[in-house]
Each structure stands twice: as structure tokens, then as C-alpha cells.
Amino acid sequence: MIDGPVIQTRSLTKSYGRLDAVRDLDLSVGANRITAFLGRNGAGKSTTIKLLLGMIHATSGDASVLGARIGESKESREMLRRVAYVAENKPLYPYMTVAQMIRFVSSFYPDWRPDAAERLMKEYELPADRKVKSLSKGMRTKLALLLAFARRPDLLILDEPSEGLDPVGIEHLLQHLVAQSADGISVFFSSHQIAEVERIADHVCILDKGRLLVDASLDDLRESYRRIDLVFPSIPLEHEFRMAGVERIETSGRQIRIFSSRNSRTVVQRAYELNAVSVEVTPVALRDIFLETVREN
Amino acid sequence: MLWYKAWLETRGRFLVSLCAISIIIAFFVHHAEHVITPEPKRETYFLLFFVHHYLAGLWILSVVLLGMGGLLRERAIGTSSLTLALPVSRTRVVGVQIALGILEAILLAVLPWSVILFTTDLAGRTFPASQAVFYILLLISGGLVYFALAVLISSLIEGEYTAPAVVYGLVVLSGIIFSSVDSLRPYADLWRFMGGDNYFNHVTYLLSGPFPWFGALTALVVAALMLLASVAVIQKREF
């Protein structure tokens, strides 16, 4: 069990000329839970991860992973020993066989679990002596995941892990992530597949255009975001509902639709005060929270 | 296991180079039959000198190939995210690649000469082994400059064909410069240095005189500086 955040960034910024790929990021990822990093394509998720792992150098700000400051140093190298990472393109050396890949990667990590590796080899039906370049895409993905799952790191980072997997593969992936979490491993994965995130994430961070827009537990989001549909006897005044927590107001004649991230009770109270004829409050699915958040940005 | 990986990456190029060099050796062995006799003979020494030049040329081509690849190439094919996530410094990754490349380069110089010595031994060696050592040391100390150049260029240029093309272009360019700029000859002329032209005695057809330690050291320092530069380049790079 780890104390303190497994990932912490402070005003982390990465600029390419005038374009900010990541802007003033203050991210804090808690230990012992599954955190999802949601965002559109090009939102800056991969850039953030590469900054954390030292593959890209930050323009300004700083960050630490497992307590170690990022950057080329002995400290950050030792940190990498406790981190398992699967990049978006599931990289493998094409000239190595499956067995050679496993021997190679396992030699760097004392947390390697040979029994888990063997079990996964069987489950994924990976041929030990086949070269990576002759493997199908699905098998390559599975091998790349095996190299991370057959370990017991403190932190598991995955960039779009379900990319390239069929529905059965995705199901197995989610089960493995849940199992890793049950083993005490902190899981941080980026995705633009809302459905996966909604099922297993404890915490959600939404990134758009390099900025962190939402950073909350999924349960908090579920409990506080509401869609409130109101009908009034006469055309209502929109400004009556411009209050804290109201993200968007849509009107159509005597109908008002309010999208609130919190404080829905106050909105409903105001509606009753203004003699609303109909008050309907419905929860909001993560997909809609995401779309609204990103749209507003 | 970094050494193992580097070996897997370069073994194809190494073996191809070895094959090509074997052809030169086969040529030597074929002609040696006529020329090797128990008594020392000038024709033997001239054959050695001649073969060495071809060997040197092929060796330069090979070590340039061996210097290719590296982390920049890995970025192009997508595996840098795997290598750089490993708990090892970039310096170590590049260092192992360089070290293995140098070892392979040395082998590519030593192996053919060993075969030559062995073959002439069969016929009763007629020239001292120290000649072989002289040739080998000249080749390696001068030639590692080209290996280092290849490593440096492949840390700067990403293309699979562009990088070697640039290096080979520079090799040819250097040859042209050496042969046309008179003030460079004979001592700053790297090719003459590697080929042994500067030390070739026209009477005995042997390499004679003291070994040019200063020249060798200078060339090695130039090579070392280029290698250090390539490490620095990789350190700063974004992957």
C-alpha cells in the first residue's frame, strides 16, 4: 500500500512553439485506485504520460511519480522500476520471439511474476517461439499487455489499452485491470472509450486542449451531475437559473433544460418558487458529462 | 539484457559484413598459393598490402552499417516507448549499443587477419605476426572515426535510408578531400593512415618504423568526441 499520490503534477506545461499540448496541469492521482484519464484525440493525454515517464521534457512546471521527481536521474530511473507502462502502440521488438521478449523485459524488474506470465501465455495462447513480426495485431496487443500484467508494480500506466482489441479482448482487459487493482496496484489509464471507464474507474480526470477540466471521483460525478427539465406556465426568465453549478441552460418556449454539475437541489427549489408546472430530475451518464464538459471548453 | 538486444539488432549486418569480408579473404587465399613460399618474398608482402586496402574499404562500409540504428530509429518504428520505459538511463542504452558496435568492428578487423595468418602459417609463415598487428591497429584506430560518425549521424537523422546515405556520402567526401588537398597529405590523410601507405617501405614491402601512436590517439580522440556528442544529442531528444 502506498501513501500519498502516485502521480502529482504542478503547473506542468509542454509547448510546441505556440501550441500548448499540456497547459498548467495540476494533476493528483491517488494511490490504490483506478483512475481514468479521459479526453478527445489530441487532448494531451499521451503527452502527459510521456512527460511523466521522462520521454519528453517539460517546458515548465514539475511533476513526480511515486514520489520521484521526473527527469533523467537515478531517482527517476529507480521509479521506473516500480512502474509498468503500456504505450498506445503496444510496442514490441519485431526481431525478438515471444519468449525472448519475456526474457528481455523480465530481466529488468525484480517484481516479475513467472507464474503469472505462464498463466497469461496459456490464456492468450501465445506461441513462445514465434517472432513478434509474424504475430497478428491482436496477439501483439496481448503480449504487450502480458509484459505489464505479469509484474507487481506499484503503478500501472496504460495509454488507450483497449485500442485494437475486440469486445472479448476488452472484457478480459477490464477484468485484468480490476484484478491488478485488487492486488494493490494503482492503475492509471487514458481512454476515449467512455463505456470502459464508467465500469471500472474510481476516479476520472477529463483533459481537453491540454487543460484539466474535471478531476473527481466517478461516484461524486454520478451523485452531483443532474439534468433538470422544467416547464413553466409562462416563458421563464433564464437568468433566474444562472447560479453556481449550472453549466448550461437550454430554453424552448416554456421549457427549460438545465445541466448542473452540482447544487441541483437549489435549482429545483427555485423552480418550485417560480411555480414550475413540471420538474423532472434525471441523473447524467458519464458520456454526457464528458460531452458537456468538452463542449463548454 | 541490453547487450543481447543490441546483438539481435546488429547481428544481421555483422554477419553480412563478415560474409563480404570472407570473399576478400578467399581471394587472398587463392592468390597466396602462388606467392607464399618458405622464404620471405616481396610479392607476399605486396599481396598483403593490396588485400589490406580492399579490406579497409569494406571494413569502413561495414562499420558505418554497424553504427546505424539506435534510439532515433526506434522512435521511427515505434519501439522507443518500450526501451525508454525501462529502468535504465539513455546513456546506458546508447553506451551498450556503441560498445557492441566497437567490439563487432574490432572482430571484423581481427578475424580476417587471423585467417590470413592461419593460411600463411599452413604454408610456413613468411612474415612476422607483428605486421598483422600493425595493419589491424592502423585500421581500427583510424577507422573508428567513421563508426563514430555513423553513430552521430544516426542520432541526428531519422530516415532508415537517409541516415546511411548521408554517412556514406560523407565517407566519399572525406576520401575526395584527402586525395585532392595536398596539405593534408601524408599525415592528416586518414585513408593513407588506415591503409598503411605512410609506413610502407618500398624496398622491403613491409610496414616499418615505429607505430604512429600519436596519430592513432588523435583519431581515437576525434571518434570519442563524436560518440560523446551523439550521447548528448540523445539525452536532449524528445521521444
Next chain:
Amino acid sequence: MLLRLNPVAGQPIYLQLMQQIRHAAETGALKDGDQLPSVRSLAEKLVVSPNTVVKAYSELEHEGLIELRQGSGAFATLKRRTRSLTDHMQAARRRIRDLIERLHDDGLLDDEIRRAFEAELLHTAESVARR
């Protein structure tokens, strides 16, 4: 225990899990002393975060419905208070059933009934908070 979760419903999964386990206890699918699945196996089976299961189990323990024994796992403890709660629950379900039938007679659809309940619950909670 066969459980059914809906991640898109907008209700935290741990609450859904708690409801389902309570329902199992009410209907007798879960009897006093029965062992519940371990956190890990339930999480893997339902493909939810283990933290969700932990939260559900600890809330249920707080309510007195289950007992978490160090090293052995989670066990149902349907104490008398819980049993009477179950009776209340069954009575409530009957009343709701009658109400729904009457609302159907008035011409309301299921969705409308559901939304009305949600809004009223929110309104009640808020007026309680005000008081």
C-alpha cells in the same frame, strides 16, 4: 448470488450493489450466515473496481446487514433489526405496488412515475435540509 449492475444509470455502482445485496437478503436468496464472495472475486466477476465492492461491503456492515471477518471474508448477518427492516421493506413494496397500479389507472406511464418519484425525493430531501 447473481447480481445485475448498470454503470450508465447515473447511480453510483456501490449503491446499486448494496441495493442488490439487500434485495437478496429480503427475498431470502441470501440467508443469515451465508458467505458473500470475496472483494476480489466479486470485482472480477462483475468487472467493477475493487474499491466499489469494498465501499458497498463496508456500508452494508455499517447498516448491520453483513459482517466482515478478518481473514475469512464477508458474511450475511440478518439480525432481528434487519429482519424487521425486511418486513418494513416488504410492506413498503406492497404499498408502492398498489400506488403504481392506481397511477397506471390514472393514465401515467412508468417513466413518468419514475421521474415524479425522483423529483419528489429530491424535493423532500431539500425541504428536510432547509428545516
